Amino acid sequence: MTRTISSLSTLHLQSSGDQKGHPYMAAHADKLGTSASGRSNSPWWKDAVVYQIYPASFKDSNGDGMGDLRGIIESLDYIKSVGADTIWVSPIFESPQVDLGYDISDYEKIHAPYGTVEDVEDLIHSCHxxxxxxxxxxxxxxxxxxxxxxxxxxxxRTNEKADWYHWRDGKVGEDGKRAPPNNWRANFGGSAWEWDDVREQYYLHLFSPEMPDVNWSCLAAREAIYASAMRFWLDKGIDGFRIDTMTIYYKPLDFLDAPISEPDSRWQPGWRQYRNNPAVFEIHSDMYSKVWSHYGDLLLVGEYGNTSDTSLALKYCSASANRVGMGFQFESACLGYEMCRFKVDEWDLPAFKRPFAKWQQFIEGTDGWTSAFAENHDLGRSVSRFGCDNPSFRQASAKMLATLQVTCTGTLFIYQGQEIGMTNIPSTWPIEEFKDINTQRYWAELVNSSASEAELVEARRAVGLVARDHSRTPMQWSAESHGGFTTPNANPWMRVNDNYVDINVEAQSKQPNSVLGFWKLLLDVRRDYVKVFAHGTFRYIDVENKQTITYVKEYDGEQALVVCNFTASEQDWEIPEELTSLKLAVCTEVKTVAGILQPFEARIYL
Known part of the structure; x- marks a missing residue:
């Protein structure tokens, strides 16, 4: 649909000088909808803007306190108005909800509070x-x-599905008692093995004991997954999958002990044995050959996890390899800590810049592709982690981070609530308000180990920064009771962040200069310059600067200059002399100041 100046006129941000309205409109009115770097002829998903939905917390349509599929269907016009063209719905399948839906008990049924298979079919039809x-x-x-x-x-042990999971007899420990087969640690703590009294063997679980790992070496199990988890939904018309933990499907069947890297712990990280194993690539090739290749141009994005080696990443997402389209890298988003662990180190901007640039430049000279994201269901809110959620700077830093992300290389992913600048859970909330099994197990282990008061204080600080619960509080739709997520008399499954009165969709929809308004403007700009931002080359101007990020994106002679102030103070800044021909197009501030970047200010020159 062709966009006009009037469609953006309510989103104006006054620039310095005599120019009226946002400088993007004034300088690029002729390009709205017909940009020189408009939509590319590459696969649709490279230019896509994907809006992730965490269903339990998105929108409750029936007043039971739990988000549901009807709530998503009712909100599609809103999602489209933000500027997204694709939605990604986190697990909705039948589940005991030990890990909030990532423990699936039937791939072909829907978790009852969310709705039915017919509701999913309605959602697919409504989206299309x-x-x-x-x-x-x-x-x-x-x-x-x-x-x-x-x-x-x-x-x-003789059942026809006996080898569909990893079962082992275990071994005799130093004390003469039964012990797990090896020393691997589960991602949620403790041994990665659980004794089963029925079969009288141990089974492997890299996450919770209620989540046993499938044996992907068993071809019968593999074929069952293809039919039940993949084809069943593809045949209904979905357009792709986000692929959970794609690097760890294969486990070497000798199950050797992991090397001792944490001498004070009985259980050791075993990822060196199973992550990115050569057999994992064979599994993904098999998926493509037997499933993906039969369904057209699907968006397939998997998790790289802690993979930091771009050559390994390319094995997954190389177009010639025919495995997946792209992956999520966590080096930037998880800077200073390891996901599912609560040891959080301080970070500085140069440390952030190194992985940020690496994955921006990842596609240059290769046939791979990448993704751009700052939040998802496993991460704390970006404005609390990399900006400032103090009311004085929350909006400014949320807009600055939005500018950084929207100008990134790759397919763009937005997480629900990010577009209004939702924040982490308040530090005043008691630990009991946190629902995630990972957080609760971590805290219980600390208490049971008689941790000192100082250790508990530090642990609570870490939980307050990176717990997965921060992104799972209900969506803040309005200033009404429970943030408009559910009906006033309902009991939400999880407490709504206390700041919903100040941060909500309804209020920001009426404020052109809001975080939501700015996201809408940015996504229009990205759409008009998608080749520069999504496909362009990347180079830093000030790689060692500890206060600002400045970089150039370029595609086929077109350039964009982006600058972001990551501090709560003014910073001296001038446009580089070799780029003075570029004109200010977007700015987070109502008025720019010559030679100065205001706190958390960001600008785009085109």
């Missing part, structure tokens, strides 16, 4: 009718222990 595409979550490293496959597998 509105020009939106839809992705679902693919969680196939493990199932729930309530899945019928696991129930059969544990029933006996």
């Amino acid at each position: 009718a509105k020009g939106l595409r839809i992705l679902l979550d693919l969680v196939v490293n493990h199932t729930s222990d309530q899945h019928k496959w696991f129930i059969e597998s544990r029933s006996s």
Whole structure:
């Protein structure tokens, strides 16, 4: 649909000088909808803007305190108005909800509070009718222990599904008692092995004991997953999958001990044995050959996890490899800590810049692709982690971070609430308000180990920064009770952040200069200059500067200059002499000041 100046006129941000309205409109009115660097002829998903939905917390349509599929359907016009063209819905499948849906007990049924299979079919149809595409979550490293496959597998060692999961007899420990087969640590703490009294063996679980790992070496299990978790939904018309934990499907069947890297712990990280194993690439090639290749141009994005080696990443997303389209890298988003762990170090801007640039430049000279994101269901809110959620600077830093992300290389992913600058859970909330199994297990282990008061204080600080719960509080739709997420008399499954009165969709929809308004403007600019931003080359201007990020994006002779002040103070800044021909197009401030970047100010020159 062609956009006009009037469609953006309510989003103006006054510039310095005599120019009226936002400088983007004044300088580039002739390009709105017909940019020289408009939509490319590459796969649709390279230019896509994907809006991630965490269903439990998005919109409750029936007043039971839990988000649901009807709530998503009712909100599609809003999502499209933000500027997204694709939605990604986190797991909605039948589940005991031990890990809030990532423990699936039936891939072909829907968690009852969310709705029914018919509701999903309605959602798919509604998306396509509105020009939106839809992705679902693919969680196939493990199932729930309530899945019928696991129930059969544990029933006996001779069952036809006996080897669909990883079972081992264990060994005798130094004390003469039964011990797990090896020293691997689970991602949520403790041993990665659980004793089962029914089968009288240990089974592997890299996450919670209620989430046993599937044995991908078993071809029968693999084919069952293809049919139940993939084809069942692709045949209904979905447009792709986000692929959970894609680097860890294969486990070497000798299950050797992990090297001792944490001498004070009985359990050791075993990822060196199973992550990015050569057999994992074979599994993804098999998926492509037997499933993906039969369904057209799907968006397939997987998690790289802690993978920092771009050559390994390219093995997954190289177009010639035919595995997945792109991956999520966590080096920038998880700077200073490891996901699911609560040891959080301080970070500085040069440390952030190094992985940021690496993954921006990842596609240059290769046939790979990448993604751009700052938040998801596993991360704290970006404005609290990399900006400033103090009311004095929250809006400014949220807009600055939006500018950084929207000008990034790759497919763009936005997480629900990010577009209004939602923040982390307040530090005053008691630990009991946190719902995530990872947070609760971590805290219980500390308390049971008689941790000191100082250790508990430090642990609570870490939880306050990076707990997964921060992104899972209900969406803040209005200043009404429960933030408009559910009805006033309902009991939300999780407490709504206390700042919903000040941070909500309804209020920001009426404020052109709001975080939401700025996101809408940025996404219009990205759409008009998608080749420069999504496909362009990247180079820093000030790589060692500890206060600002300045970089140039370039594609086929067109250039963009982006500068972001990451501090709460003014910074001296001048446009580089070799780029003075570029004109200010977007700025987070109402008025710019010559030679000065204001606190958390960001600008785009085109």
